[in-house]
Amino acid sequence: MKKMKKAFLILAAASLLGSCKKSYLDEELVATLTNDYYKTAQGVDDLVKASYERVRFKFEYEWAYALFQVGTDEFTEGDVTDFNYYNRYASGISPVPPVSGDAFLTTLWSDNYTGINRCNAAIENLGVVPYGASITNETVKTQRRAEVRFLRAYYYFMLVQQFGAVPLLTTPTVGVQLEFPRTAVPQVYNQIISDLRFASDSLPATQGNQGRATRAAADHFLAKVYLTRGSAKVQERGQKATDIDSAAFYAERAINNAGGFVLASNYKDLWDGVYTPAIATSLPIAGDLSRSEAAQRNKEILFAAQFNSSLLYSGRFGNQTHLYFAMRYDNEVGTPRDLFSGRPFRRAQPTDYTLSLFDRKNDSRFYKSFTMHYLRTGSSSIPKWTADNAPSPALVGQDKFALGDTAVLVVVNDENTTITRQDVEKSRYAFYPRFYKDGTNTVRGFKAGVWPTLVKHLDPFRTGIATQQGTKDGIVARLGETYLIAAEAYGRLGQYSKALEFINRLRERAAYKSGEEKPQAFWQFEGGTKGDVAATYGNLIVTEAKFETNDPVEMYPASASTKAERFIHFILNERSRELAGELYRWEDLARTETLIERVQQFNTLAKPNIQAKHLLRPIPQIQIDLTYKDGRPMTGDEKKAYQNTGY
Known part of the structure; x- marks a missing residue:
């Protein structure tokens, strides 16, 4: 008889948020620790830190592009075609991985639940731990509870976007547990919003340690979750009439934060330290570490997975x-x-x-x-x-x-x-x-x-x-996206002039500034003049005319016949201009219910195979096979019902 063991993973990752460039923790040996350690002040504080660790998942391996970037209008497969079935929506996207190196969906599932289980354990232990060196008063305990509820919401948000209905666990799993019924999508969103509302109310505006969640990060994700739930027209996400208003409210609150988070003055500042010089004055060419570290600390970044x-x-x-x-x-x-x-x-x-x-x-x-x-x-x-x-x-x-x-x-x-x-x-x-x-x-x-x-x-x-x-x-989140969330929310409310305020603020940042040197391609291939250092914002300002007609620059699909419909495709275009390659695109198209249409229009290799079932990923078969119902293994029909339609 097969059993699924959901054993609690003991991990006091004492430096999971830090590094030599921004560390505040020291690694410690934890192999001999028991669960009793996590009922101490230091232990539960370590558990909170460990709860951050699986935020790294998105960036760690080939699933980064396969699950979040290719198979969209924005990126397609390269010439090395390992795992290219994720771009082509071919039969390899399956409950059972077709090749041994593809544990993408299994890891997507298990890693997020690992993070959730740590969060649940931290929440439970924060309720019983005495005050001590790390947990000094009720305010600190509330703040730590807010951090792990923020993280739990983050993990569930990824799961519900990728898989739809998923098991909703809010208490820690220790030992053997066999029954994991899926919870309907609306209830999952309710839990995500509840966690984020608590985090928004309880997190501080700033943190003493880089990498910890802040109020602005919680507000950003609240806005994004409300926008995701409220924008559904065909899918049932439990959407409410007030969702888009809430998205606009929390996006603006994140933008007007008290934590000092602001847009980078130059778009380049976000990626500095890695640009190829026009000519190499010395070899080998080296990156500029100090510039890169400054970029990673840029105040536009609301939340990031910490590496070292x-x-x-x-x-x-x-x-x-x-x-x-x-x-x-x-x-x-x-x-x-x-x-x-x-x-x-x-x-x-x-x-x-x-x-x-x-x-x-x-x-x-x-x-x-x-x-x-x-x-x-x-x-x-x-x-x-x-x-x-x-x-x-x-x-x-x-x-x-x-x-x-x-x-x-x-x-x-x-x-x-x-x-x-x-x-x-x-x-x-x-x-x-x-x-x-x-x-x-x-x-x-x-x-x-x-x-x-x-x-x-x-x-x-x-x-x-x-x-x-x-x-x-x-x-994971930056204010550039927050501005676009606010813009989309106001556009969905029909307040286009308000939406354009946020769009044009980003375009003002995107334009070349007066005196800024332009790339060589500007005058060689883009029709510019060599030596031109004039500002270009005047040529980038957007008005409602952009989505009142079928502007050929925007490549609107034929189905976009109204101003409201064209606006959604326009905002998706703006998201690509601002966020290209930042691992948001698959979820963007899935949440706006435009994935099939835009893939068929813009991704030649994906066009033949994509269909409605691809709006969700298949549940890993190993999860289904090890799940019980009513104290017994599931039957074939019950397993089929547990799986997403079409897989």
Whole structure:
């Protein structure tokens, strides 16, 4: 007889929130501890800290892109196709993983319940623990209780978005428990909101330790949860008439927080320390650790999963998102793999939708989100000019580029390009325009493995070139998204002018500022003028005209025939412009009930297979097989009823 053991995992992760760059805890040996330890003041405080640890899940492994990013309008599979069935909605998305390396859904389920169980144990023990060194008074106990209720809500929010109805556990599971009935989605949302309301009321505006939840983080998630529940039209999430009003209220409260959280003045500040210089003055190229650490501490970030350069304190995987979005630069001449540019697993690339969405001339977010060039860092044989391609006879026989010069250039242009085949062939470096002219034909210039590399997850601070374990914190929530939540809520209420206030505030930040140097592509390929340092906000201001008509720039689907419908697709476009590649997109499309429509419009490889069942993930079969009902194993029909429809 099979049994599912839901044993409580003893983990006093005393440095799970900290690191050498921002630590406030020390690791301690806990193998000999018993559950009685967690009924002490120090023990329950360690348990609260341990409750944060599974926030790392989203960033740790290949499920980061597979469950949250590809299979959408925004990103599709790269040229390395491991697990590409998550992009294509193929039969591999199954209750039983088709390959041994795919425990994505099982881990999504089990890791979130591990986090929930720690939260439940902390809540229970906070009710009985005496005051001590760590828990000094009732105010501190309430604050700690608010932290773990915030975390429990976070874990359940991920589960309900991915799986729908899930077991709702609010007390700790110790020993063997066999029965785990699924709880209807509306009740799960009720619990999430209850936990977040308590957290919002009880958390402080600021915390003494980086990584702990604050009131602004709770307000952000309250707004997002209310928006998710209230925006459902077909799905039953228990939506209430006041949900969208509540979303607007809590989003504004998060924006107007008392904790000093503000938008970064420059979009680039959020990812600083990893950008490729225009030319390398010294080799090897290195990331700027101090700038990167400042970026990770930026006051726009409301909540982040904490990682560290010490593998001891970053769990088994570390933050591995740096692996998945880079192009195959290391197959080009003069650009061997190095620590700065990363280890490219090449799992995810931006779709044409994403590349076409930005006003690249005026909106700085595109060139601050993607890197377009790689520099020569290797001394291996470099192509030389020949009589057929040299710009002048004097260059024949000379290296086409020197150490530190551009060796690879990717250009995101449009189909009306003036770049020709001759331009590509006679370039001194590897030149990959998205389109070029070959006579009267327009040809795609990206070969397999070539695309703009997303910079947001790059991590040149790992311990070695081959090291997969990344060190950077994973952003879970930032104010840029909060502004878009507020905008969407007001738009759904029909208050478009109010919605545009939040959108245009982000666009003001996105625009090039007066005096700001623009990238070389601005004047080479985007129609700008070399040396132009004028502000561009005037060209980015949005009015209601954007969604009153079928603006071709916004690529609205044919079904969007009203202002309200076009607004939803417009806000989804704005979310991509602001949040591209930040692991929100699959859940964005699922919650707005636009996943199928937008995938069919913008993701060619996913289009043939996606169907209604893919709005939820399958429940892992191992969970179903080990679950009892009425004291006995479930029958085949009961197992089928437990599973999501279509799997």
